[in-house]
Amino acid sequence: MIELIKDATRPNPKSISDACQRLVIGIGDDTAAWHGSPRVQLATTDSLVENVHFTFESSTWQDLGHKSLAVNLSDIAAMGGRALYALVSLTCPGSVDSVCITDFYRGMTQLAAKHGVVIVGGNMSASSEVTANVFVVGEAISNTLLRRSSAQASDLIAVTGSLGGAAAAVAALKSTATGDIAIPQALMQALLRPEPRLATAHVLVAEGVQCAIDISDGLVADLGHICECSNVNATIQASQIPVNPECHEVAPDPLGCALYGGEDYELLFTCNAATYERVAARLDVTPTIIGEIMDTRTSSRGVVVVDAEGRTLTPGSTGWKHFGI
Amino acid sequence: MIELIKDATRPNPKSISDACQRLVIGIGDDTAAWHGSPRVQLATTDSLVENVHFTFESSTWQDLGHKSLAVNLSDIAAMGGRALYALVSLTCPGSVDSVCITDFYRGMTQLAAKHGVVIVGGNMSASSEVTANVFVVGEAISNTLLRRSSAQASDLIAVTGSLGGAAAAVAALKSTATGDIAIPQALMQALLRPEPRLATAHVLVAEGVQCAIDISDGLVADLGHICECSNVNATIQASQIPVNPECHEVAPDPLGCALYGGEDYELLFTCNAATYERVAARLDVTPTIIGEIMDTRTSSRGVVVVDAEGRTLTPGSTGWKHFGI
Numbered sequence: 258m259i260e261l262i263k264d265a266t267r268p269n270p271k272s273i274s275d276a277c278q279r280l281v282i283g284i285g286d287d288t289a290a291w292h293g294s295p296r297v298q299l300a301t302t303d304s305l306v307e308n309v310h311f312t313f314e315s316s317t318w319q320d321l322g323h324k325s326l327a328v329n330l331s332d333i334a335a336m337g338g339r340a341l342y343a344l345v346s347l348t349c350p351g352s353v354d355s356v357c358i359t360d361f362y363r364g365m366t367q368l369a370a371k372h373g374v375v376i377v378g379g380n381m382s383a384s385s386e387v388t389a390n391v392f393v394v395g396e397a398i399s400n401t402l403l404r405r406s407s408a409q410a411s412d413l414i415a416v417t418g419s420l421g422g423a424a425a426a427v428a429a430l431k432s433t434a435t436g437d438i439a440i441p442q443a444l445m446q447a448l449l450r451p452e453p454r455l456a457t458a459h460v461l462v463a464e465g466v467q468c469a470i471d472i473s474d475g476l477v478a479d480l481g482h483i484c485e486c487s488n489v490n491a492t493i494q495a496s497q498i499p500v501n502p503e504c505h506e507v508a509p510d511p512l513g514c515a516l517y518g519g520e521d522y523e524l525l526f527t528c529n530a531a532t533y534e535r536v537a538a539r540l541d542v543t544p545t546i547i548g549e550i551m552d553t554r555t556s557s558r559g560v561v562v563v564d565a566e567g568r569t570l571t572p573g574s575t576g577w578k579h580f581g582i
Numbered sequence: 583m584i585e586l587i588k589d590a591t592r593p594n595p596k597s598i599s600d601a602c603q604r605l606v607i608g609i610g611d612d613t614a615a616w617h618g619s620p621r622v623q624l625a626t627t628d629s630l631v632e633n634v635h636f637t638f639e640s641s642t643w644q645d646l647g648h649k650s651l652a653v654n655l656s657d658i659a660a661m662g663g664r665a666l667y668a669l670v671s672l673t674c675p676g677s678v679d680s681v682c683i684t685d686f687y688r689g690m691t692q693l694a695a696k697h698g699v700v701i702v703g704g705n706m707s708a709s710s711e712v713t714a715n716v717f718v719v720g721e722a723i724s725n726t727l728l729r730r731s732s733a734q735a736s737d738l739i740a741v742t743g744s745l746g747g748a749a750a751a752v753a754a755l756k757s758t759a760t761g762d763i764a765i766p767q768a769l770m771q772a773l774l775r776p777e778p779r780l781a782t783a784h785v786l787v788a789e790g791v792q793c794a795i796d797i798s799d800g801l802v803a804d805l806g807h808i809c810e811c812s813n814v815n816a817t818i819q820a821s822q823i824p825v826n827p828e829c830h831e832v833a834p835d836p837l838g839c840a841l842y843g844g845e846d847y848e849l850l851f852t853c854n855a856a857t858y859e860r861v862a863a864r865l866d867v868t869p870t871i872i873g874e875i876m877d878t879r880t881s882s883r884g885v886v887v888v889d890a891e892g893r894t895l896t897p898g899s900t901g902w903k904h905f906g907i
Binding site (some may be wrong): 281282285286287288289290291292293294295296297298299300301302303304306308309310332333335336338342344345346348377378379380382383384385386388390392394395396397402403404405406470471486 | 606607610611612613614615616617618619620621622623624625626627628629631633634635657658660661663667669670671673702703704705707708709710711713715717719720721722727728729730731795796811
């Protein structure tokens with residue numbers, strides 16, 4: 258099995274990524290090893306658990322490999338870093354075919370290669386349900402880290418891409434157990450194959466942005482984390498939220514999906530207007546201004562969502578609910 | 583919950599460990615961050631799964647916290663490095679009390695503090711069974727890594743401490759479902775609270791040892807990994823194996839526990855006689871010479887176990903079998 262995994266995860270021998278160049282020992286010894294650098298190092302871990310975060314009714318093993326790495330790369334993006342190495346702990350029933358396991362690693366390796374990441378280790382264990390635990394190590398690309406604690410009053414709040422797609426797909430999957438509604442491909446893509454915004458993050462850092470988070474728990478919940486860490490409040494305009502247009506096809510409450518649904522893995526960042534102009538001119542993915550950071554002395558507590566007339570909208574929920582919880 | 587975990591994992595504010603000094607961001611942002619170094623970096627991950635690697639009938643949550651970190655620190659030791667940071671993915675049923683979770687992190691933090699390691703991140707998720715996935719980053723302490731591939735013909739083979747204790751404890755637990763045999767404390771300690779041999783590893787590196795592995799799969803299986811990676815064979819003397827003396831109290835086959843049982847987390851290393859003498863004089867834990875590395879041109883394939891008369895003993899098994907497999 259280790260030989261199959263080594264094959265499935267082998268980086269392209271022509272790769273000239275920094276991670277490949279610095280690698281000393283990959284899969285096969287007690288630990289992985291690579292040449293260090295004086296840069297600030299980053300590390301994160303995230304797990305996807307069967308029947309909690311995904312089911313094999315809607316997800317393939319390749320999708321699982323992709324997504325379990327993507328959610329970690331998204332965390333590295335949210336700090337403004339680049340990713341270098343991934344280690345993978347996969348637990349699954351002994352009855353799972355080796356083809357599924359290699360598919361899992363192939364899906365992961367495809368995404369890894371795209372971002373210059375090398376899969377350097379991990380382990381497999383028996384368990385009653387499938388759990389993919391991925392750890393990613395990366396490093397800062399400059400002296401700036403995009404921290405949750407760096408938002409300042411009067412900063413603009415912006416997000417990349419569109420929101421709500423993953424949540425709409427989950428809602429549609431739940432309501433179509435009988436398979437009678439076709440779920441738009443774009444929504445399934447948002448749920449199963451999120452694209453970590455690493456290139457976007459590097460533009461943010463280069464242009465002087467200091468505060469960002471990736472939207473994994475949901476827009477309102479994640480912006481709430483920024484408010485808490487930065488000791489500020491936030492007002493967002495419901496009418497400005499870039500709702501994934503496909504949400505309207507299947508979701509009774511598309512705005513709710515965008516505000517409270519999670520797993521979009523877009524970046525939310527805050528900065529002043531001049532910085533925003535420079536960022537927007539350079540980004541490969543369209544950003545949208547959705548609101549403003551408020552001083553705690555002159556605003557309500559936490560995140561307030563207002564409609565086009567300035568009236569406060571009451572949240573229907575406080576973040577993403579996973580499949581099985 | 584995150585606040586409880588932050589409390590349980592907070593390093594002693596008086597700690598002057600390198601990991602504490604270099605930490606930039608711990609638990610609470612998208613990733614952990616610390617100041618890098620030009621040294622060779624090491625990373626490893628390992629999982630403990632309920633009913634496969636442990637049960638709560640014999641293990642407490644503190645034991646689980648200790649062991650799930652210890653097995654990773656042991657991998658860092660086996661490379662001759664020092665450990666710096668740990669990230670933890672814990673999955674468990676939603677019904678688990680928060681006291682259990684903080685106990686888990688307390689058990690882990692006690693061991694971490696002993697080795698100057700800081701717990702800097704992780705995540706929690708619902709699941710039907712408890713799985714502790716730990717990821718540890720460390721770095722080399724010199725230019726030498728203890729590789730599986732560095733064994734040379736005519737090297738002595740040595741192990742630290744005693745072997746078979748964890749396997750004897752597992753065997754005794756299985757045969758005492760009715761609780762009518764007292765299992766010696768030393769064996770339970772070997773199973774539940776293994777001590778990673780980091781200090782020992784640093785002596786090995788300082789004295790010029792080049793090849794080591796930690797005994798997690800079992801002595802014969804792990805020595806087999808060295809043979810494969812180094813393209814050598816090995817002969818070990820059954821009579822020289824340092825069998826944990828307590829094994830004789832409960833195990834019908836103490837030697838079998840020491841040869842084929844796993845999870846001892848002692849170090850096996852190979853080196854020439856002069857190096858061994860220097861190492862043995864400095865080690866805090868008694869090493870024992872158990873055999874010799876053989877040239878493939880003049881020996882049988884893989885690992886051969888011989889008795890005091892030089893007769894080959896046939897292996898009864900090829901490594902550690904976990905609880906549930």
